[in-house]
Amino acid sequence: MKTTKNRWLMALSAIAIHLSIGAAYAYSVYTNPIRDTMGWSTAEITLAFTIMMALAGFSAAFFGNFVERNGPRKSAIYAAVLFGAGQAGAGVAVTVDSPILFLLTYGLASGLGLGLGYISPVSTLVKWFPDRRGLATGMAVMGFGAGSLITAPVAGYLIESLGVTPTFYILGASYFVLMILGASYIAPPPKGWMPDGFKKDIASGKKVVKKDLSQLSAKEAVKTRRFWMLWTMMLINTTAGIMMISIASPMAQELVGLSAAAAATMVGIMGLFNGGGRLGWAAVSDYIGRPAVFMIFFILQIIAFVSFPNITNVLLFQAFIFIVVSCYGGGFSNLPAFIGDLFGTKELGAIHGYLLTTWSLGGILGPQIVSIIRERTDSYIPVFYIFTALIVIAFIVSLLIRLDINKLEKEHKQRNEGAA
Template sequence: MNKNRWLIALSAIAIHLSIGGAYAYSVYKNPITTQMGWSETNVTIAFTIMMGLAGFSAALFGSFVEKQGPRKSAMLAAVLFGLGQAGAGVAIAIDSVVLYWCTYGLLSGLGMGIGYISPVSTLVKWFPDRRGLATGMAVLGFGSGALITAPVATNLMEQFGISNTYFILGISYFTLMLLGALYIAPPKQEGALNVSKYSTTGKALAQLSAREAVRTKHFWMLWAMHLINVTAGLMMISVASPMAQEVVGLSVAGAAAMVGLMGLFNGGGRLLWAAASDYIGRHNIFVIFFIIQLIAFVSLPFTTNVLVFQALIFLVVSCYGGGFSNLPAFASDLFGTKQLGVIHGYLLTTWSLGGIFGPLIVSTIRNATNSYTPVFYTFSVLIAISLCISLWIRRDVAKKKQKVEQLQEASAI
């Protein structure tokens, strides 16, 4: 059966939309602590386990995804993530916090990591002309999952209780992910979508295995850039509300509204920045990311206007989201699609590390200085380093493209 690449994209969105629901975790915290009497720390540990495992499992199972293909990988992700969510309902029902960590934390984290990378390398192969748009569509679903899950989970808990909510959502996620998995597949044969008939943005500079890619300086430059971008974004997300209240006097209600809008910029940035990268290049997009964020972090300590302060935060968060959608597309530009799933998985270790470093840096500095101002300066330095790396890799990409074009011209003669 000939498959439609737009339906392939829709299948990827279905998978990412489901695992992205995990970002709505905050809606469970108060109901669980109130009903079960578990400490807030114990409830938070489950989320920490899940998010920590997500990035590292993407790296660990990258080879599995490449060998078994997107369908089997996505089906495994559906089983793990669905069981993790439904299992959390069992843990609530029998009052076992350890089981809650093992189900919501461990199983869901493994399912999230595998489910995240499963569709991406396939989408890149179906959209050689629009790699950025393809990955942007998928991770837009991931970024938007919480927007749908949060109100749905809240209403379900009010009507059916926490345990039944997990059962309902677990079954729903499993069904949606399975439907996506059953349709998703790579192009039938290599060259079925010949890059030459598309725009030049689809041409990779090389076709490297994962082992070859990690031995290049470009892999580690990309890894470092994304680590700093993720760390800055997660730092901002973790303290946005109290920071805005303290620095510019935003009200509690205003801060809550700002957090909601941050979700839109996170999701929207994933699609818009990725789509733009197809026209101006992934290397240029990362340069723009760090210029914007450098201006933002340098300006934040001196910003007293509430609207300007929020606008700067929204820009940082949009760059955070855009980094995730541009990462696999940039990797495919540099290293090809030969083992993109594995390479992307390795790069996503930055996701787990950023989730640790971002909140840790801001809390440590804030507690030591009783101010957010040193936080802004610290991240200004980190972003400046990333800007230098992005300019370096842009220069290298330009040189390599020129060399490839010269070789092509010579061979044509």
């Protein structure tokens, strides 16, 4: 069976979906205009974002099996309906002056669409790029990281020109159209498909296909040590990254005297490192392997968090922040490929969903830990020591998962030699 689909257009379709749902991170542009226009409290407006982000990870876990049963196209269409309706529905909520409806639309519906849309194209993309798993998933997830960079200025312009309600309508409709266009092309490759160039390299001996450690269902995967080691690594990496994103501006102003304007510029650059880290680290992983990349993440972050309390140089302080944020983004882009390596592509979408619960938990734990410590000690310094300890634990786990992988590879080799 010959496919007429182009895998690079497949990647573009995945980017279109992720670019749309990634707009969720631009929520802050709505806060002041809604507060000033409607008189709602900042807490009410922010709660909708909190609900959306908390639901994103958990709905990814809930919908994982749905994606496996119904395929990426139908799943992405449902995601488009939920996310587009949630964003446009937020405009209705503002029109009728209903904070409760705002929570149900921007928070609940968008959150469900965000989680479903995040996982819908990923397992398919891994199958289309057996030779470049990391790069493939990195491209899609980079789109998610870049969504807010594009949406924030566009939304700001529309709010200033037309007002809050029309902005929600226009952007909600735009996200829906873009996601539907992406969904219309998404489809899995024929079973056993490989790109022609990759086949030739294998036939000539230039490349050797490294087999996945196993082909497990989601239920089987969660019963393995490897799953929970990867879950722990992701939770700590995500918690550290979200914590840094949540306090970067006030922390830099307090500790190294960065001005408010310079801190705002730094936050914008952080977005570039978040998105760039997703693509860069994922591409690197195709050459050095996913376990090595995660070990590098934790070594770099240990150096950063140990150094933060003693840094007085503004540029060096910002450089370490950018490193932490790039590792945060890189964790998400490497995750789908790592899942494929460890558990195969049989139910990659469902396993990916289960592991994305770390996204929701990290989004809750990171800001909570730093706010409690800052309130009780009136300092950010203890935060660095706590996260140093957590990342040391993550580094130890990354060593253990490497040993576990080596053990399984050795067992497979011995089994194959015995069979021969």
